[in-house]
Amino acid sequence: MRERLRAGAGAAVSTMASDDERNRQRLKQLLEKPGNGKCADCGAPDPEWASYTLGVFVCHSCSGLHRNIAQISKVKSVLLDPWSSSEVEFVGSEGNNAAKAKYEQIVPAFYYRPTHKDCMVLREQWIRAKYERKEFTSAEKQEPYSAGYREGFLWKRGRDNGQFLSRKFILSERECVLKYFNKHDAREPKAIMKINTVNATFQPTKIGVAHGLQITYLKDNSTRNIFVYHEDGKEIVDWFNAIRAARFHYLQVAFPGAAQSELLPKLTRNYIKEGYMEKTGPKHTEGFKRRWFTMDDRRLMYFKDPQDAYARGEVFIGCKDNKYTVLSGLPANTQGYHWQFGITIVTPDRKFLFACETEEDQKDWIAAFQSVINRPMLPQEYAVEAYFKHKP
Numbered sequence: 001m002r003e004r005l006r007a008g009a010g011a012a013v014s015t016m017a018s019d020d021e022r023n024r025q026r027l028k029q030l031l032e033k034p035g036n037g038k039c040a041d042c043g044a045p046d047p048e049w050a051s052y053t054l055g056v057f058v059c060h061s062c063s064g065l066h067r068n069i070a071q072i073s074k075v076k077s078v079l080l081d082p083w084s085s086s087e088v089e090f091v092g093s094e095g096n097n098a099a100k101a102k103y104e105q106i107v108p109a110f111y112y113r114p115t116h117k118d119c120m121v122l123r124e125q126w127i128r129a130k131y132e133r134k135e136f137t138s139a140e141k142q143e144p145y146s147a148g149y150r151e152g153f154l155w156k157r158g159r160d161n162g163q164f165l166s167r168k169f170i171l172s173e174r175e176c177v178l179k180y181f182n183k184h185d186a187r188e189p190k191a192i193m194k195i196n197t198v199n200a201t202f203q204p205t206k207i208g209v210a211h212g213l214q215i216t217y218l219k220d221n222s223t224r225n226i227f228v229y230h231e232d233g234k235e236i237v238d239w240f241n242a243i244r245a246a247r248f249h250y251l252q253v254a255f256p257g258a259a260q261s262e263l264l265p266k267l268t269r270n271y272i273k274e275g276y277m278e279k280t281g282p283k284h285t286e287g288f289k290r291r292w293f294t295m296d297d298r299r300l301m302y303f304k305d306p307q308d309a310y311a312r313g314e315v316f317i318g319c320k321d322n323k324y325t326v327l328s329g330l331p332a333n334t335q336g337y338h339w340q341f342g343i344t345i346v347t348p349d350r351k352f353l354f355a356c357e358t359e360e361d362q363k364d365w366i367a368a369f370q371s372v373i374n375r376p377m378l379p380q381e382y383a384v385e386a387y388f389k390h391k392p
C-alpha cells in the first residue's frame with residue numbers, strides 16, 4: 001500500500017502503457033492462430049481489424065460494414081486502437097474458426113459466399129445475414145431463397161428510355177423458369193426465362209445503382225439482358241441466391257451423377273472481361289466502330305450501349321486444338337481504325353479484328369481470350385459451336 005502511494009501517478013501511467021503493450025502483443029499472437037490469418041467475412045489475407053463483441057478478425061473493408069451493425073458488432077484496429085485486457089481475452093476465447101462454427105452452421109451449398117473482390121451489397125448482406133439476422137443457424141430464416149418459389153417486385157430498366165419501372169417477377173423451381181410481368185394484373189408474362197440458361201451477376205457500376213443486378217438468359221440461342229435492382233440490399237441478394245438455388249436444383253436433376261463441387265461453380269458466373277473496343281465487319285473494309293464487349297465464358301458479345309437488351313453480335317471462342325487463335329496486332333493492310341492496339345482473333349471461319357485504346361487494355365483482352373482458347377472444349381460446347389456456325 002505504502003509502496004503504491006509513493007510511486008505516484010507516473011507509475012500508474014507506465015503500468016497502463018505496459019498493459020497496452022502486452023495487449024497489443026497478445027493480439028498479434030492471436031492473429032497467428034489458425035483461421036485468424038484471413039478476414040472472417042471475405043477471406044482477404046492479413047486482417048488488421050477485429051470485432052470485440054463478436055470475436056472475429058476482419059479486413060479493413062469488412063470492418064467498415066461491421067460499423068453498419070454497430071448494435072451487435074464493435075470494431076477496433078488491432079494496430080492503432082487501445083485495447084482493454086478483457087476485450088483481448090474475449091477475442092482470444094472466440095476467433096474466426098469459433099465464429100464460423102457458430103454463425104455459419106448451415107449455409108446452404110448454393111448460397112453465394114462473397115470474396116474481397118465482390119461488390120459491397122453482396123459483402124454487406126453476407127455479414128448481416130450471418131451476425132444480425134443469424135440466417136445460418138436456423139433453416140426457417142432461409143425461406144426467401146430456399147423455398148423453391150419467390151415472387152416480388154423489382155425495378156427493371158426499360159428498353160426504350162432507360163427508366164426503371166416496377167415489375168412483378170416470379171421464380172419457380174418446379175416450372176424451371178424466371179418470369180416477369182409488365183402490368184401488375186397481366187396474365188401473360190412479358191418474358192419467360194428458362195432457368196437452365198439464366199445467369200445473374202451484380203453490376204453496380206455498369207447499371208449505375210449500388211444494388212444493380214444483370215440477369216441474362218438465352219432466347220433462340222441468343223443472349224438477352226435485363227437490368228434490375230431493389231432498394232433493399234437484402235431483397236436483391238435474396239433474389240440472387242434464389243436464382244442460384246433454382247439453378248442448383250435444376251443441375252442436380254439434369255446431372256444426377258455429378259458431384260456438388262462440379263455443379264456449384266455453374267450456378268452463376270461473372271464475366272471474364274468487359275469494356276470498349278473498336279471492331280470492323282466481316283469484309284474488314286467497313287470502318288471500325290466503338291462497341292461495348294462482354295466476354296461471358298466462350299461467348300464474346302458486343303453492344304452499342306453497355307445496357308442494351310440484345311447483343312448486336314455474338315462470337316463463339318473455341319479452343320486452340322480447334323483452330324482458334326488470338327494474335328496481337330492487325331493484318332498489315334488494315335485501315336479505318338482509330339485506336340492503335342490491335343487484336344486479331346482467328347476462328348475456323350474468319351478473322352475478327354479489334355482495336356483497343358491502350359496497350360494495357362490490349363494485354364488484358366488478349367489474356368482473357370487466351371484463358372478461354374487454352375481451355376479444352378466440353379462436349380456440350382461443341383453443340384454451341386455448331387449452332388454458331390450454322391447461324392443465319
Ligand SMILES: [Zn+2]
Pocket residue numbers: 039040041042043044058059060061062063116
Ligand atoms: Zn473482409
